[in-house]
Amino acid sequence: MKRFDALIEIAKLLVNELVVCNLGDPSRELYSIKDRSENFYMMGSMGLTSSIAFGLAISQPKRRVFCIDGDGSILMNLGSLSTIANNNPMNLIVIVIDNSSYGSTGNQKTYTSKKTRLEIIAKGAGFESVTVIDKEDEIIPKLKSLGLGCHFVLIKTMPGRAQVKNIPLDPEKITIRFIKALSK
Ligand SMILES: [Mg+2]
Known part of the structure; x- marks a missing residue:
């Protein structure tokens, strides 16, 4: 399976959930699969998807939040996992799509292609619920x-x-649209 296939499956589950999606290809792909105002597409802040999703989860405790992150991005901000796990919001799913590469910049390999195991890091950070999926x-x-x-x-x-098109919305529009969706 490729990330696009995984995103198609995840998107089938989205009804009222708020989504914060990693920048670059993941956001473009999600936009092409299922654009909705409850999707916040990251533009330009690599590594911060999980931090933004965490902030959203604690400020919107009645909404379920899906964080869709990548291996390269979460590796840039591993401290976020400790912050999330210790604060333990009951409405947050941190999904990391691990393709062992920096996909948006030319598939340079990340360390998950070598020794690093993100599921073990997540457990060590304090997540009580850790799931690994490798079949679509x-x-x-x-x-x-x-x-x-x-x-x-x-x-x-x-x-x-x-092969998907760019998102035709600028970051300001995405943000305003998303904020409006929060009050739905
Ligand atoms: Mg990756």
């Missing part, structure tokens, strides 16, 4: 089985991007 058809059942809680989900994929 497991994504929906495993995500559905997660109840209220603070979850870390690692989805292992192959490198590679889908």
